[in-house]
Amino acid sequence: MNASKFNPLEWISEAGRKAHILVVMKTMECAENPAQRRLMQLSAGVTMLTLCVGTAHADGIADMVGKAADQGDSIKTYAGRLFAAGGFLLAAHGGYNWWRKGKEGEQSHVKAGQIAWPILGGAALGATGFMLVKAGETIGISGASQGALPN
Numbered sequence: 076m077n078a079s080k081f082n083p084l085e086w087i088s089e090a091g092r093k094a095h096i097l098v099v100m101k102t103m104e105c106a107e108n109p110a111q112r113r114l115m116q117l118s119a120g121v122t123m124l125t126l127c128v129g130t131a132h133a134d135g136i137a138d139m140v141g142k143a144a145d146q147g148d149s150i151k152t153y154a155g156r157l158f159a160a161g162g163f164l165l166a167a168h169g170g171y172n173w174w175r176k177g178k179e180g181e182q183s184h185v186k187a188g189q190i191a192w193p194i195l196g197g198a199a200l201g202a203t204g205f206m207l208v209k210a211g212e213t214i215g216i217s218g219a220s221q222g223a224l225p226n
Contacts, residue, residue: 155207162201169193 176185
């Protein structure tokens with residue numbers, strides 16, 4: 076396959092469509108048979124319970140709120156890392172378009188917007204990720220001293 080004809084977005088989109096069709100077909104197949112429908116509902120229930128197992132083992136409302144806060148902090152950190160990685164990849168795509176435009180010369184089909192917008196979007200996404208990860212550390216707040224009064 077020629078590298079210039081391979082479009083990962085089309086490939087991902089096609090894989091998503093095929094997966095969706097497969098899931099819909101299996102759901103329709105299971106809905107016709109009562110035993111399979113009950114098994115499908117049972118597996119969905121078990122899946123939801125395993126996703127909520129941290130909350131289910133809480134020692135009360137205060138512990139449940141504490142677990143939710145810990146999960147929120149983890150989500151913030153991981154989302155920041157994903158945003159930073161996405162920004163880097165987006166800026167790299169803009170840089171690749173810039174390199175292609177320089178290589179093709181006057182006959183280039185790469186427009187200026189195909190260079191500038193991915194680089195600017197990647198910078199904004201990377202900055203958002205950086206702020207999500209480093210916001211508390213930059214001003215000197217650590218998890219141990221958060222909420223404590225200064226001496």
